[in-house]
Amino acid sequence: MLELALFYIAASVALFATVLAMTRTNAIHALIYLIVSLLAIAVIFFLIGAPFAAALEIVIYAGAIMVLFVFVIMMLNLGEEGDARERQLLQPHIWLGPAILSLVLLVELLYLISTVEGPASSGSVSPKDVGLALFGPYVIAVEIASMLLLSGLVGSYHLGRRFLDRGL
Amino acid sequence: MQDFVWLIPLLPLLSAIFLMVFSSKLPSTIVALFGTGSVGLSALLTCNLTWQFLQDPRLITVTLWTWIKVGELNANVGFHIDGLTIVMMMIITCVGFLIHLFSCEFMEDDTSYSRYFAYLNMFVSAMLVLVMSDNLLLLYLGWEGVGVCSYLLVGFWYQHSGNGHAARKAFIVTRIGDTAMMLGLLILFTELGTLDIQSIAASAQARWQTGDFMPTLACLLLLAGAAGKSAQFPLHTWLPDAMAGPTPVSALIHAATMVTAGVYLIARMHGLFTLSPQAMTVIAFIGVGTALMAAFSAAVQTDIKRILAYSTISQIGYMFLALGVGAWTAAVFHLMTHAFFKALLFLGSGAIIHCLHHEHDIFKMGGLWKRMPIAFVSFLIGSSALAALPFTSGFFSKDLILLSAYQLEEFGPLLWAGGLLGALVTALYSFRLVFVVFFGQIQTLPDKENGWRIGLPLSILCILSLVGGYFSLPLNNLFPMERDSHPDAWVEMVSIATPLLGVIVAYILFIRTPSRIPKSLISPQETKFSRILFSGWKLDEIYDRLFVSPYTRSTSVLSHEPVDKLYNAVVLINQKLNAWLSFSQSGRMRWYMVSIAIGFIVLLGIAITIPKGFSQW
Amino acid sequence: MQELAVPLNHVLFVSTLLFTIGMLGLMIRRNIIFILMSLEVMLNASALAFIAAGAHWGQADGQVIFLLILSIAAAEVAVGLGLVLQIQKRFKTLDMDDANRMRG
Numbered sequence: 001m002l003e004l005a006l007f008y009i010a011a012s013v014a015l016f017a018t019v020l021a022m023t024r025t026n027a028i029h030a031l032i033y034l035i036v037s038l039l040a041i042a043v044i045f046f047l048i049g050a051p052f053a054a055a056l057e058i059v060i061y062a063g064a065i066m067v068l069f070v071f072v073i074m075m076l077n078l079g080e081e082g083d084a085r086e087r088q089l090l091q092p093h094i095w096l097g098p099a100i101l102s103l104v105l106l107v108e109l110l111y112l113i114s115t116v117e118g119p120a121s122s123g124s125v126s127p128k129d130v131g132l133a134l135f136g137p138y139v140i141a142v143e144i145a146s147m148l149l150l151s152g153l154v155g156s157y158h159l160g161r162r163f164l165d166r167g168l
Numbered sequence: 169m170q171d172f173v174w175l176i177p178l179l180p181l182l183s184a185i186f187l188m189v190f191s192s193k194l195p196s197t198i199v200a201l202f203g204t205g206s207v208g209l210s211a212l213l214t215c216n217l218t219w220q221f222l223q224d225p226r227l228i229t230v231t232l233w234t235w236i237k238v239g240e241l242n243a244n245v246g247f248h249i250d251g252l253t254i255v256m257m258m259i260i261t262c263v264g265f266l267i268h269l270f271s272c273e274f275m276e277d278d279t280s281y282s283r284y285f286a287y288l289n290m291f292v293s294a295m296l297v298l299v300m301s302d303n304l305l306l307l308y309l310g311w312e313g314v315g316v317c318s319y320l321l322v323g324f325w326y327q328h329s330g331n332g333h334a335a336r337k338a339f340i341v342t343r344i345g346d347t348a349m350m351l352g353l354l355i356l357f358t359e360l361g362t363l364d365i366q367s368i369a370a371s372a373q374a375r376w377q378t379g380d381f382m383p384t385l386a387c388l389l390l391l392a393g394a395a396g397k398s399a400q401f402p403l404h405t406w407l408p409d410a411m412a413g414p415t416p417v418s419a420l421i422h423a424a425t426m427v428t429a430g431v432y433l434i435a436r437m438h439g440l441f442t443l444s445p446q447a448m449t450v451i452a453f454i455g456v457g458t459a460l461m462a463a464f465s466a467a468v469q470t471d472i473k474r475i476l477a478y479s480t481i482s483q484i485g486y487m488f489l490a491l492g493v494g495a496w497t498a499a500v501f502h503l504m505t506h507a508f509f510k511a512l513l514f515l516g517s518g519a520i521i522h523c524l525h526h527e528h529d530i531f532k533m534g535g536l537w538k539r540m541p542i543a544f545v546s547f548l549i550g551s552s553a554l555a556a557l558p559f560t561s562g563f564f565s566k567d568l569i570l571l572s573a574y575q576l577e578e579f580g581p582l583l584w585a586g587g588l589l590g591a592l593v594t595a596l597y598s599f600r601l602v603f604v605v606f607f608g609q610i611q612t613l614p615d616k617e618n619g620w621r622i623g624l625p626l627s628i629l630c631i632l633s634l635v636g637g638y639f640s641l642p643l644n645n646l647f648p649m650e651r652d653s654h655p656d657a658w659v660e661m662v663s664i665a666t667p668l669l670g671v672i673v674a675y676i677l678f679i680r681t682p683s684r685i686p687k688s689l690i691s692p693q694e695t696k697f698s699r700i701l702f703s704g705w706k707l708d709e710i711y712d713r714l715f716v717s718p719y720t721r722s723t724s725v726l727s728h729e730p731v732d733k734l735y736n737a738v739v740l741i742n743q744k745l746n747a748w749l750s751f752s753q754s755g756r757m758r759w760y761m762v763s764i765a766i767g768f769i770v771l772l773g774i775a776i777t778i779p780k781g782f783s784q785w
Numbered sequence: 786m787q788e789l790a791v792p793l794n795h796v797l798f799v800s801t802l803l804f805t806i807g808m809l810g811l812m813i814r815r816n817i818i819f820i821l822m823s824l825e826v827m828l829n830a831s832a833l834a835f836i837a838a839g840a841h842w843g844q845a846d847g848q849v850i851f852l853l854i855l856s857i858a859a860a861e862v863a864v865g866l867g868l869v870l871q872i873q874k875r876f877k878t879l880d881m882d883d884a885n886r887m888r889g
Contacts, residue, residue: 007791011799018803018826022810027818034822037803041833044799048791048840053832053848060855061829065862072866073818076873085880089815098812101765106805108772113797119790122843133845134852141849145856152860159867757820757881761811 007047014040025086027073031066038062048120052127173230173247176213176257177296179206180289187286196281203285204268207292211261218254225251225642229302236305240361248302248365251642255500256299256432259507263424264292266625270515271416273621274522278414284324288420291317295425299432304353304363307433311349311397314426315342321421322413334412341406345396352389355382356440369439378443387440387447391454394430398484401458405707407481411473415521418473419514423480424507431487431503435496438647442494449579452492456573456586459485461705463593467600468701471528472517475601478704479554480510482590486569489587493580495572496647502565505636509553509562512629516546519622520605523614530601535610542618544606546626551602553633555595555667561636563664566591570663584659588666595670603678796837803830815880817872821865828858 014037021033038061045054134142183206187199194202221228231246249257268288275284294313301307316339323335357363359382360371376383394400399407410422421427434441434451441448459482466478483506490499520536520543521528537544553562570591574584700706752763807826814820832854839847869879876884 004791007795011795014799015802015806018806021822021826022806022814022819027816030819030822034825037826038829041803041829044796044833045836048796048837049843050836050840050848050851053836053851056852056855060859061825065825065859068862068866069818069822072869075870076818076879078879086816090813095809095813098762098765098809101762101769101812102805102809105765105769105772105808106801108769108776109801109805110798111776112772113794113801116794116797118793118841120793120796120837121790121840125840125843125845125848129845130848130852133849138846138849141853145853148860149856152863155860156863156867159864159871758812758815761808765808765812 003047007044010040010043010047013037014044023090025083025090027078028070031069031073035062035066038066049122049124051124052130172213173217173228173249173300174232176210176217176261177293177300179210179213180296181293182206184286184289184293187282187289191282191286194282196276199282199285200272203282203289204265204272206289207261207265207268210292210296211265214254214257214261217249218258221249221251221254222642231302241357241363243303243305243363245306246302247300249300251646252432252435252500253299255504255641255643257296259504260292260295260299260425263507263511263629264295264420266628267416267420267424267511267515269621270419270518270625271414273619274416274518275414280324284321284414287317287320287324288417291321291421291426295429298429302365304356304365304368307365307436308350308353311393311429311433312346314421314429315339315346315397318342318410318421318426321417322410324413324417328412331412334406334409338406338410341403342396345393345403348389348396349393352386352393355386355389359386365436368437372440372443376443379445380443383440383443384446387437387444388450390433390437390440391447391451394433395454396430397433398427398430398488399481400430400454400485400488401461402707404458404462404481405704405711408474408477408704411471411477415473415514415518418477419511419518422477423510423514427480427484428487428503428507431484431491431499434488434491435500435647438491438496441491442648448492448494450492451488452573452576452579452583455485455488455490455492456583456590457485458482459489459590460586460593463590463597465701465704467593467597468698470530472520472530472533472601472605473514473528475530475597476510476513476517479513479594479598480506482594483510483554486566486587486590489573489583490569493569493573493576493583494648495569497641497643498565498568498572500643501641502562502569504639504641505553505561505565505633508629508636509550509560509633512546512626512633513550513554515622515626515629516543516550519543519546519618519626520614522622523616523618524612525615527612530604532611533605534608534612535606536614537606539610539614540618542623542626546630547602547606549630549633551598553636554598555671556591557595557667557671558664559634559637561633563667564637567660567663571659574659588663591663592666592670595667596674599671599674600678603674607679793837793841797834800830800834800837803827803833815882817865817869817879817881820881821862821869824861824865825858828854828861 017033017037017040021030021037024030024033038057042054042057042062045051045057183202186202187194217228228249229246230249231244233245234242235245236243268285271284271288275281278284291314294310294317296310298307298310298314301310319335319339322338323332325331326335353363356368356372360368360375362368362371372383392403396403407422407427411418413422441451462478462481462485466475466482469475469478483502487499487502487506490496490502520533520540523540524533527533549560553560556562556566570584570587573587574580576583703709804827807823807830810823810826811820814823832851835847835850835854837847839845839850872884873879878884
């Protein structure tokens with residue numbers, strides 16, 4: 001019972017924080033909301049029996065990736081005029097059309113998902129199981145992920161170095 | 169002597185090459201010496217060869233080298249000389265020599281003197297290869313060689329575009345026949361496996377029955393080639409226009425030698441043609457039809473050379489008639505006598521034209537008999553022979569043809585009557601020519617005298633035209649047995665009397681009562697019928713309508729590339745599509761995102777609305 | 786199996802909602818920083834769906850895929866933010882509608 005209540009609270013927090021993150025005009029504010037949303041999702045992970053995923057969500061997503069965002073936003077040094085500009089762009093006539101589209105998509109997806117039944121969790125999946133699966137049947141996927149990360153590393157180094165060389 | 173046979177065609181060829189290489193640097197005497205001398209030497213060698221052949225009549229075969237050897241095809245450059253070849257060689261070299269001699273003076277003022285002799289020598293060489301060849305492929309080489317020389321010489325005065333047009337016409341029209349002939353050669357080769365003339369006759373007779381389809385087809389194709397070269401209906405339209413060339417060229421190529429190549433070809437292939445009576449009948453009717461058509465056309469012409477051109481067509485028609493009725497000897501005999509008297513007539517007309525400021529219209533001549541006695545005598549003898557008056561050479565040969573035609577079982581009297589009518593018209597137009605040109609009022613005065621180089625060939629040809637009928641051709645055992653030419657006496661009498669009647673009519677019309685000459689015989693534009701005759705039975709116009717204008721029209725349509733329109737449309741559609749799609753590439757990320765969302769929605773919508781199909785997948 | 790466990794479809798509803806919100810953000814925002822954030826939200830939503838499915842069957846596969854998504858997100862953000870810096874330098878703006886030189 002407690003589990004169910006916690007889930008609904010966490011889900012509400014996640015959704016609410018995400019909506020706020022998407023509608024902020026200040027990037028740093030939006031980022032904080034996004035971190036809140038990620039933390040709430042980590043709670044959901046934990047509740048449905050994926051503690052390892054929950055830990056990674058906090059450490060990598062909310063920690064590493066979001067810190068990267070914060071650094072970049074700080075480097076860009078966006079001022080008050082940026083906020084005003086963003087506010088101007090968030091008029092109803094801009095978001096109404098996309099909102100309707102998204103609503104239609106949502107209805108379609110919910111309709112498809114509504115047929116799914118059963119509990120979300122059938123016991124906890126330990127990090128050991130995840131590790132065995134990762135380096136057992138999914139070893140190729142690990143290799144691919146490592147190559148992807150390597151290319152991300154090289155790409156961001158390349159882009160960022162030229163940025164730093166010429167100075168901002 | 170036999171070993172030097174190959175020198176006969178080689179000498180004129182060497183001279184031609186020499187004259188072409190050093191064309192502009194030679195003085196005209198050297199040009200004349202080489203041009204005439206080489207043919208003269210060939211003529212001497214030929215006379216020697218003939219003398220030996222008459223002493224000891226046996227075949228001479230000389231194989232020089234293998235020309236083409238591919239698979240079964242084995243064509244030699246080889247010569248096969250028998251009686252028929254001897255006759256042709258004598259005509260080509262001797263008449264050719266006389267015409268060369270004539271040309272020396274006739275062309276003296278021309279700036280392209282050496283070019284002229286180079287072409288003429290090349291022609292003689294090619295013509296000799298044609299008649300001496302022992303296989304059909306080498307014969308075809310000579311055949312095309314004379315065609316090229318004819319083209320070059322008809323268009324010799326290329327400065328006038330009309331001459332170039334006439335040359336192209338001659339070349340293209342004969343090419344139609346040549347293509348058919350090539351097909352005939354291919355049929356013979358695929359069926360018989362050889363192109364050697366002697367083995368073709370032997371294996372054709374072994375392989376095919378008389379009247380089979382294959383020999384008939386091959387014969388008709390060869391006949392088309394012969395008709396093209398020899399200016400027979402329906403491919404004869406080029407010859408009157410070919411008179412654009414210099415007059416000695418007309419004498420040599422378009423009267424004495426090249427145009428008789430078709431007759432030679434059929435006579436040479438007689439072993440094949442006897443297998444196809446149908447083809448023989450076609451030949452006979454083409455011959456008599458052409459003879460009549462051309463004779464009527466000749467009767468209304470006013471250009472002296474066109475009269476002679478039509479009469480050449482007509483006389484070759486007689487040769488074809490002879491071939492068609494199986495009178496091979498008569499055909500070759502008429503070929504020879506015709507070469508003599510027609511060369512004489514052409515050279516005589518050349519002599520007149522030479523002295524009368526290149527005037528061609530016979531009604532602007534007149535009364536020339538006192539001024540130009542040699543030309544007058546030449547024309548008198550030549551026309552008599554052409555009209556086949558008794559005891560001239562033409563009389564013997566044409567009489568032989570008509571009597572042979574009469575004795576044919578099928579159509580014999582019909583062919584005979586046609587030939588007789590033609591003979592009447594022939595006598596009429598040939599003496600019309602003589603009376604108009606040499607009698608009556610003097611219209612144009614000659615401005616110069618002709619020298620010995622014109623006089624001598626004319627005199628020799630006069631003698632040949634008179635006594636040519638008494639030559640006995642060395643054609644024994646060459647052709648299959650022919651019918652004994654002794655029909656009823658009345659037939660012979662009528663054959664002799666008809667030309668005389670024509671002469672008398674001409675005399676009455678043009679000498680006795682010049683005031684009552686039918687207008688159509690003087691100015692052919694007067695009546696409708698004579699207009700048709702004057703234009704050569706409107707065949708040029710018909711061919712123009714049937715072949716030339718559809719061709720030019722289709723080319724003008726095709727020059728706008730109608731097929732490409734389809735592909736251009738594809739290109740256009742792609743360009744439109746590209747413009748439309750590139751409009752959607754706005755460069756705005758949000759727009760792309762919206763597009764992706766719409767696509768996603770549509771796909772999901774499809775998935776929802778067909779849940780069964782979706783779940784089955 | 787617990788009686789009052791979290792129903793799977795409710796977790797998926799949350800995931801779908803998050804995904805749709807992310808997509809909406811992608812469509813309405815013109816600032817590239819927000820575009821990248823929206824992408825993170827969408828990736829995260831799909832990760833939630835994978836985790837839920839994996840948990841439903843008691844298998845580790847869902848979490849493996851989550852790890853892959855995590856590495857994709859990390860690489861994408863690294864390159865994306867590098868691009869942000871370059872765009873800011875070249876165009877002096879973060880508005881992606883202004884940086885539309887690659888239009889057709």
